[in-house]
Amino acid sequence: MNYYRISAGYKELIEALLKTGASIIAPVLYNKVSMFRKISSADEVLMPEEYINTVRSAKEKFFPVTEPLVKFKIEGKDIQVRDIEPDEAQTIIVGLRPCDAAAFNTLDLLFSYEYKDKFYIKRRENTTIISVACSKCDEACFCTSFGIMPDSLEGSDIQLKTDQDGKYYAETVTEKGKELASKLEGLKASETEIKSASIYSEVKKKIRQPLETDKIKSWLDNNFDSNFWDEYSARCLGCASCAFLCPTCHCFDIVDEMHYNKGFRRKNWDACQFPVFTKHSSGHNPRDIQSKRYRQRVMHKFKYFSERFNKPLCTGCGRCVRACPVNLDIYEVASATVKY
């Protein structure tokens, strides 16, 4: 059974999710910013029609803006170091867009290769993803450049879509999704095949022409020292909005913070766009000017990550484009490479 009719509406489905006792995380408008937050009532959520995508991505649910890794206490010469366990509550994230669901699959590769980051992995294992297919897009979207579509299933455990009559139905994608679906009141099993609305293929047509990522990668392979970088990054302010709002950016810092004799070692979001990101204690900085830092961003997203993991480090969600104060559009930059 892969398809379930939703017998009531979206909000009622959320109520049913809340009744399962799991931690429900959904898009909300919190103090004027759209983000993913834990909710206690369906009235808090943003309805799918109300957003193309949230300003903040959901990556902070598995990879928080700041989180403690280890805690320690110093008593004279003795130091006690204690492990910290990530919250392992059963969680359901609902309202994610397909680009964001796919982004989690990308982040999974990084946090679990060679060394397993339990802070990310444990939370991820205990989370079920319910995505909502996109019935709208805007000029910033470019998911199709990465083989993702308004109704892609990658990364979703369940996907909500509307049928030809505009009513929601759920498609279960994984075992986890099937298991959750079987527990939900508000979902009715249906024997008839559900006809997906044509709106999703219409939306796909409106999205910006897919980037030729293979050609872009080949260009990047050969143009590390090109003047392209100076020219195209000249207006970058180095503000890191792009990196922080991006659902696949993963760079972080590890810092110690003390209060009297107790302290934490924390993992904090960091960005290659910051001037001191690569600065050695000796004062030497391999990426001392903004063009080198911007080059690092584009290279990492379109070349380095895919060389290591066979996936680009971008899902075309468009948050960076919407947030950039100077409209430095990575889509524009990437497509300009091959024409340079």
Added chain:
Amino acid sequence: MENIYKPFITHVEEVRWETADTKTFKLVFDDPRLADEFTFKAGQFAEYSVFGEGESTFCIASSPTRKGYIECSFKVVGKVTNALKKLDKGDKVGFRGPYGNSFPIEEMVGKNLIFVGGGIGLAPLRSLIWNCLDLRDQFKDITVLAGARSVGDLVYKNELALWAERSDMKLVQTVDPGGETADWKGEVGFVPTILDKMNPSSENAIAITCGPPIMIKFVLQNLQKAGFAPEQIITTLENRMKCGLGKCGRCNIGGTYVCIDGPVFSAAQLNELPNDF
């Protein structure tokens, strides 16, 4: 699941000031089982922490053939090293590691080895040098060229003296012009210049070098002039690091992470890297 960010605790057993701003610690794991069982390979590094200040990246400077302790040497340059400077016997140091790849010691078996170290760059080489000396009959000739800006800047002076005495290896010491003292018996000249003078043979040889970037650049040039193929030259790089395990995205040179793909690279591999360091 284990916490990959949680350090082991070691205590300082011995302290030695190598130069005015370079210090060596001999560290023993608090956990006796770990002290017995801990293994690593020459060339690997670790993240050493002062709790409350942070972590810093240094190589493991002792040989893996010596069990029960590890040694690290560092120059006092920043926040964490300034805190490490203040530590003494009995103080605790966090240890996360061993990380990274290692010197390809299997490829060196049966070959002549030339070690070229400048300043604190001698630290990672020292691990490998003692490793080879402890397994002496597996290798052919061993030559070490150790240099520094001045006599005062030479590290591991006591060991240099030991190596000078040994008949199963050749040691050449040098200081930069102007860095010699009145009673200096060694060479005077930049490391690459002295290397040129020594004219090492590339026949059945591997050269391993580490030091300031400018020294490495000229050493690489001179070795290649002397007939060494890029695959015959090994070096170890450093870059700003935080996690040490390939996730925080900071230490990459092009698509290569110094922490997991390195820090040991051959000159052939270096040639493939972009100018990002």
Added chain:
Amino acid sequence: MSTLNQIVKELLQSGKVSSAIGYAEGTIPGKVQTIIAKTPEQAEKFIFNSFCVNNLVTYLTRGFKLTGEKPVAVVVKGCDARSIIALIQENQLTREQVYIIGVACNGVKDKDGNEAVKCRACQSHTPAVYDTLVGEPVEEKPVNPAEAFKDVEKLESMSVSERWEFWNKEFEKCIRCYACRQACPLCYCERCVVDKTTPQWIDSSAHPVGNLSWHITRAFHLAGRCTGCGECERACHQNIPLGLLNKKMSKEIFKNFGYRAGKDMNAKPPLTEFKIEDKEEFIR
């Protein structure tokens, strides 16, 4: 805007300036890009419309090569021109290093398409200083000066605990992206205090203490220097009302020293000097 394009083309063609910084069409509606033109052919891309809210003066302090022999041309609105004056006051620029292309502005839009907050009480629709002016000087309509500080007064009327709650709720959203700092023309420190590690003056973590420390420090460092261009608030994607903090500081500075940043090229910012007449009521 043919006169703007003609002016830029002529400046670049004659070699009078090394480069020209201006606005160009964006890739998505409602956004404009910055263009840094070096050749006369690029002059045709320059535009000016009500979406041109960016303060381009920020580029003059972002490692831009101002030490060259020729000046850099920059398109400024009245509010932006104040930033240039403030930078000259602080010896970050000389007047000769900048060729100011002033534009007469009738107000710009914020990201929702409404009139930007900073335009409501604007009295500088025509830049106070320029080398050439595009458009006719705009006659300033009388504006109630209280209008400029209306939102600050609302905050001032709150009790201390209400204000504490208000700001903690706002800073909860802060993710320490430093877009506010990077977009600000007067945040030109080569190494910002928050990036210093020996010692770590301000916690870099995005927790309540860290965020509060960061924003308070930035507000204090801008006291008497902020020209109210609003870029910090515009750059903040978390909609944190940063302008309120800076406006409050401006109000206090004006109250105590009768000084506004970016008005008089020869004036010294009050926190950089000491005068005998300075009030000392805080010393008891």
